Amino acid sequence: MWYKPYGKTGIRLSVVGFGGMRFPRPAQLDEMAQIVVYAHNKGINYFDTAPIYCDDRSEEIMGRAFAVMPRNTFYCSTKCASPQAGEIRRSLERSLERLRVSCIDFFHIWCLLWPDELEKRMAGGAIQTALKAREEGLIRHLVVSTHLAGADIVKVLESGYFEGVTLGYNILNFPFRQEGLAAAQRLKLGVATMNPLGGGLIPRNPERLSFLKGPADRDVTQAALRFNISNPAVTLALVGFASTHEIDQAIAAVENFTPYPAEHSETLKARISASFNGFCTGCGYCLPCPVNVQIPKLMDAYNQKVLGGGDKSILDRLKWQWDIAPDQAAACTQCGQCEEACTQHLEIQERLAYIASLL
Ligand code: SF4
Ligand code: SF4
Structure with missing residues (x-):
């Protein structure tokens, strides 16, 4: 497994992280926990979950796995989207209990969707509560997850509250996120990417996207994952695993892999733009719209x-x-x-x- 430093935290994370949003039979807690333990045994050391994932069972599943994994060999991540101080605190305490840990390694201010949302999380006391919990040792690193694009991500990162960011980034949507990734790199923040496979769109369209595949790539899925982790700003790509087979596939994609040189990644981006007649690249030149259509x-x-x-x-x-x-x-x-x-x-x-x- 290949490990990269997560910003300035001094922590090195596996370039493939475990996304806990796709457990296929969430009611089977022990069976699902075995998938987590399998990933850990294969060298994955970052495990991401959240309340409500998988019928609200994902944290419990992770907790069962963590109970048999030495605590100094993995990092856990969970989230809360509430702007309210009290709800953040309740959610954090519930997560600690479910995950069976005394400290959350990466706690996310979850899902900033709109440019004014950081202010709302401040106004409700969510950020201050999380920072206090970090002082108390209940949170190790405060991070943020966002679906914002371009300059809006930059503002969030420049706020100085966060040690890292989780955002959607892949070969299909890279124009929306490049500015944010560049800011994260400049500010020396860690970056976890969600959706490296385009929400399943990439594996579902192997023929249409075959031009993404280089000579060393087994398939387009592998090429897409490699594109992601080759970006020097990206620490790790989160993959939502549903089986041990998928874990093996993802690990095979990164094992003994030398990151694509920057020119190759640029070639892939150019191919995407050139190959889809009528593909919006997210450049944003069409804005602003006088009636605010996004x-x-x-x-x-x-x-x-x-x-x-x-x-x-x-x-x-x-x-x-x-x-x-x-x-x-x-x-x-x-x-x-x-x-x-x-x-x-x-x-x-x-x-x-x-x-x-x-x-
Ligand atoms: S200018 Fe065109 S390609 Fe660029 S974001 Fe707007 S619609 Fe998409
Ligand atoms: S009003 Fe319609 S046509 Fe005019 S800029 Fe907005 S989206 Fe485009």
Whole structure:
């Protein structure tokens, strides 16, 4: 296993982390815990979970596994999305109990979706409560997870509260996150990436995406994972494991792997842009919209269709990645200014109308 330093913490984490959101039979606590122990035995040392994952069982499953894993051989991560001080504290105490540890190694201020959300977490006392818990030794490192894009991530990281960030990054959405990754690297913060396989889109489209695969890559899944961890700003990629077989596959992707040189990663990015006629790259040049339509996010969801997905995949993307209702697309007044600015010459208005029709 390959280990990378997580920011300035002095901790080295396995480049593949265990994402605890895909346990296939969450009620079978001991059986699922065995998957976690298997990953640990294979050298994975970062285990990420959260309340509500897997019918709210993921933390318990992890806790059963942690009970048989020497405490100095792994790092646990969990989260809370509440802005309220009291709820953060209750959630932290519940997580400690479920995970059967006396300290959470990486506690996330969870899921910042909107640019003003950091202020809300401050106003409600969530950040202050987490910082106090860190002083008490209940939290080792305070980190943040976000679905923000570009400059908004930079602001969160520059706030100085966090020692690392968890964000979605992969070969399909890299333009949204490059600015944030660059800021994390400049500020010497750790970075865990979610969704390295594009929420399953990459393994589901091996033929369409075959141009991502280099001579040394077994398949596009392997290429996508390698793209992720080759980025010097990225500490680890979180993979949601559902079986020991998937753990073996992910480990095979990184074992004896020499990171792609920067030129190769740039070539892959260029291929993505060139190979998808009509693929929104997330560059943001279409903004601002006079009526505040969040064009790049809506176009990112429409990318699912460009890649061969159905209407449900567009709606899922809007809901789970961006937390945007499709009716936002209906706010477009068809002024046309975004299409003039679009670097990919996309028919944005037509796509917005399509999304709005899914209501
Ligand atoms: S065409 Fe619609 S989405 Fe584009 S800038 Fe005008 S109002 Fe906004
Ligand atoms: S300018 Fe075009 S490609 Fe860039 S984010 Fe806007 S819609 Fe996407």
